[in-house]
Amino acid sequence: MKKSNNKYTVTAAFPYANGPIHIGHLAGVYLPADIFVRYLRRKKKEVIFICGSDEHGVPITIQAKKENTTPKEIVNKYHFMIKDCFENFGIHFDNYSRTSTVIHQKISTSFFKKLHKEKKIFEKVSEQYYDNQAKQFLADRYIYGICPHCKHKEAYGDQCESCGSSLSPEELINPLSTISGSNPVLKKTKHWYFPLNEYQNFLEKWILMDHQKDWKVNVYGQAKSWLDQGLQPRAITRDLDWGIPIPKEIGKVLYVWFEATIGYISSTIEWAKRKKKDWKPYWKDQRTKLIQFIGKDNIVFHCIIFPAVLKAYNQGYILPDKILANEFLNLENEKISTSRNWGVWVHEYLRDFPNQQDTLRYILIANMPEKKDNNFNWKDFQKTNNTELVAILGNFVNRSLTLIQKYNNGIIPHPGIFSITDKSILKKIRKYPENIGDLIESFRFREALVCFMDLARLGNKYLTEEEPWNIKKTEQRIETILYVSLQIVGMLAQLAELFLPYTANKLLKMLRLEAYFWNKIENVKEFLCPGHVLGKSTLLFNKITDKSVEKQLEKLGKSDL
Known part of the structure; x- marks a missing residue:
């Protein structure tokens, strides 16, 4: 076999x-x-x-x-x-x-x-452009001229970056050497061909x-x-x-x-x-x-x-x-360009936004150009961070951990009788690993991230509708709501590592959990058992300010490499 x-x-x-x-x-x-x-x-x-x-x-x-x-x-x-x-x-x-x-x-x-x-x-002798002033043959990128297709004035010998056409140096109109600026001449040279x-x-x-x-x-x-x-x-x-x-x-x-x-x-x-x-x-x-x-x-x-x-x-x-x-990712609706310094350089981002790798990871996965060119802009970066990572994922985790600290000293409570809603939520949670796994195996990473965030949305909605802070709730009902909420947090902690590894590490530490293999994530009955003591909680995400975004917009096009 x-x-x-x-x-x-x-x-x-x-x-x-x-x-x-x-x-x-x-x-x-x-x-x-x-x-x-x-x-x-x-x-x-x-x-x-x-x-x-x-x-x-x-x-x-x-x-x-x-x-x-x-x-x-x-x-x-x-x-x-x-x-x-x-x-x-x-x-x-x-x-x-x-x-x-x-x-x-x-x-x-x-x-x-x-x-x-x-x-x-096989070997073949052909004519290639040669720069008499620099005394060297010119590879494709050492030649520029007018594109025969779109008439862009600075097309390279292998490609026009304006219209995207593949070119050969011989196709360029009025070719020039990028080394000396002179008109190159054709000269015989030997090469090996596949x-x-x-x-x-x-x-x-x-x-x-x-x-x-x-x-x-x-x-x-x-x-x-x-x-x-x-x-x-x-x-x-x-x-x-x-x-x-x-x-x-x-x-x-x-x-x-x-x-x-x-x-x-x-x-x-x-x-x-x-x-x-x-x-x-x-x-x-x-x-x-x-x-x-x-x-x-x-x-x-x-x-x-x-x-x-x-x-x-x-x-x-x-x-x-x-x-x-x-496909390609554009920046502020323009093509990223090294020569114009029109880009967001990773080493600069890491310096300007310390310990916020996952914020950029999240925005880039959400905007991943899987089927067509997509766009990154700094205002969207700020809005997405503040309205999704902070207000949905961070908010749900923070609310859940704050409530369990307040009502049960940071210890996972024993649930009472589950309501129809509770049972439905607990059943839904268990489907997320399979759904996310199927999407990743199909290389649909954006949809996988959306699915992950839907789980955080589900948790927020559940907490808001069940109102464990309502004084009319019995102690047992409060404990049941918190138990269910923490199962959602536990699942989020396990799944987050695929997309947001730094957040996942923080979350697992706060829950005092270890990362599980996928088979266990799919089949475990409960992530956090009654009596389990949680660790110290911290905020997962910080708001991005107008000032920090304006600073990035000002940098665009200026030399800082």
Whole structure:
């Protein structure tokens, strides 16, 4: 009998180490991945959560020029900044690596060598733009010009950020070098190409047949669009000094999108060596599920190029079971822009709003752009915090704990006879884990959060309608109401960890409870037994003031990195 799946390899897209991470990164990739991994761990699934910094490619060298320093200094600066932000935001990877490690260079080079030896890549001489003043070939991002589609004046050689069109440098009108500002000339250069066209049939079967019904619409649609256009050979090397060098070649490096996705494998191997474990079951066991969380601008690399490379390498690697990409999150109805400093940078948020990670986590999950672009604005941030986290969740917990302290010295009372309402509430509570679990397994994280908050709303409504403070209530009735209320608080404490880990820790400490595994959450008869003594209570959330929001609005567009 075939053993059922019990292993998951969950990867989150490697952020570029050319700047700090912002709220768009969190809402698009890292929070959905974090919620899913937290849920798997509560389900007692064996899961590794893999990420790392993408430290090669043109954005790194461009940033180094801007900051008048070296690419190595840039990646060191931002790698540690990004890593600290994830840690302080409650996103804990099993391994957070970087593509400048020796192990990554070894693994990615071994892919190139094997494909080269087996003639699965080929050399081709082509003409590429060259800057005579800077004396170097220009990668896509080192060229800008007029977009042939929307006529935007500063479209890059790979993409127009105004209309979103994918471009090649040759399509630009009046191309210019970003290094010298001069007109580049076409010059012959040799590169290695991966024949993607040879994997068209394989990818069509894998994507269009095997995953037509279980992939997100945006991911499937974009992958299908590439296949419909017909795949073409794609260069896997670049004329650059910064990157993983091609063996026996000077001034040639692996194209970042050939080697960066291999980083998931090298990061796993790094983790396995540290833990003295075998990494192969996480990448070569057909029972293991590979789930990848990415940005929508990375869909082609994860759905087309990476799977084709794994197929060509032919060493038994599993293919992704799911590839999840959200849409974009805008800020104050405008696209987040690093160059204009139009963003909410996570390291600055952590500094400006100490111990309020969960406030931002909540707002970003509630506004997660799962199906279409969404928007973050500071006034909504304030309103949502004050009217939902403070007035609903915080208020219900505070009322319940204050009342039990007043009427029963902070001890869970013995309930009397349950009313029809009490029985209905206790029955409803037990359905929440299953409902939330189903939504998370369907990758509907916003709805899962709404479901969680509905439980707090249910508690508030119950307390308001039952009025345990009413002097006409008997002592036994008051104790029954408080008992029921605290069962709701107990369930909230267990479920909160998926979305609001810092709040969950506070709440569990106040209740003197430990975190349960999912099976126990679904089946436990009561979270807080009569006679259980509660701990010291504190407020879960604080109101966000007009002043703090105005300060953030004033910062937008000003350089503070």
